[in-house]
Amino acid sequence: MFTKNRIEALSDGIFAITMTLLxxxxxxxxxxxxxxxxxxxxxxxxxxxxxxxxxxxxxxFWTLQHRTFDLMQHMSHETLIPTxxxxxxxxxxxxxxxxxxxxxxxxxxxxxxxxxxxxxAVALTxxxxxxxxxxxxxxxxxxxxxxxxxxxxxxAMASGLVSATFLPxxxxxxxxxxxxxxxxxxRATRAARYKEATGAVKK
Numbered sequence: 001m002f003t004k005n006r007i008e009a010l011s012d013g014i015f016a017i018t019m020t021l022l023x024x025x026x027x028x029x030x031x032x033x034x035x036x037x038x039x040x041x042x043x044x045x046x047x048x049x050x051x052x053x054x055x056x057x058x059x060x061f062w063t064l065q066h067r068t069f070d071l072m073q074h075m076s077h078e079t080l081i082p083t084x085x086x087x088x089x090x091x092x093x094x095x096x097x098x099x100x101x102x103x104x105x106x107x108x109x110x111x112x113x114x115x116x117x118x119x120x121a122v123a124l125t126x127x128x129x130x131x132x133x134x135x136x137x138x139x140x141x142x143x144x145x146x147x148x149x150x151x152x153x154x155x156a157m158a159s160g161l162v163s164a165t166f167l168p169x170x171x172x173x174x175x176x177x178x179x180x181x182x183x184x185x186x187r188a189t190r191a192a193r194y195k196e197a198t199g200a201v202k203k
Contacts, residue, residue: 004075007083008066014087015062021094022051022058025101047101050113054097061090061120064153067146068124071138072131079136082127089120110164118157125150 025047065086072079096116103109128150131137 004069004072007075007080008069011062011065011069011083011087014091015058015065018090018093019055019058022054022097024094025098026051046104050097050101050104054093054100057117058090058093060153061124064124064146064150067142068128068131071128071143071146073136073138076134076136078130078134079127082123082130086120086123086127089116089123092116093120107164111161114157114160114164118154118161121150121153121157125154 027047075083093116096113099109100113125147128137128147132139132143132147137143
């Protein structure tokens with residue numbers, strides 16, 4: 001067995017470093033005239049876009065990772081391997097984010113970006129499912145909602161990958177956003193039903 005707290009601390013460190021490295025792409029070209037500073041900053045808008053979207057998604061993955069840790073009773077070899085795969089893929093985010101900021105009009109940049117994000121989602125989902133299969137996970141409504149959210153992340157990132165392959169760049173956001181909205185409503189419905197059920201039991 002492995003100490004869950006030490007793995008959790010390692011995860012926090014990798015996320016902290018990765019999310020900090022994202023800011024390195026936010027630069028202003030040296031020697032730009034002061035009068036053109038605003039235009040120079042706007043010229044780097046693609047880097048800001050890739051930074052913001054990656055920071056938001058990484059924050060979500062950090063939250064999901066901690067919720068997974070909270071539901072796990074202990075770590076084992078079966079869950080340790082996908083944990084390191086997950087963290088390794090997270091560490092690649094600055095690279096794929098950099099590519100997206102530089103080549104935002106290029107489908108291949110989006111394909112690599114969403115492939116990275118989809119692989120992260122799959123690795124975390126595999127970790128949760130292995131913990132559940134080996135009996136290392138507390139079973140309850142929180143687990144069901146977390147599983148739904150992780151499967152939704154996998155589907156949303158995979159849809160972005162497919163969209164980047166077959167659709168124009170301006171339409172890439174449609175499928176992931178639609179999936180996210182649908183999932184949020186479904187989770188809210190499930191949570192409401194659980195509250196009603198537990199309230200009826202208490203009565």
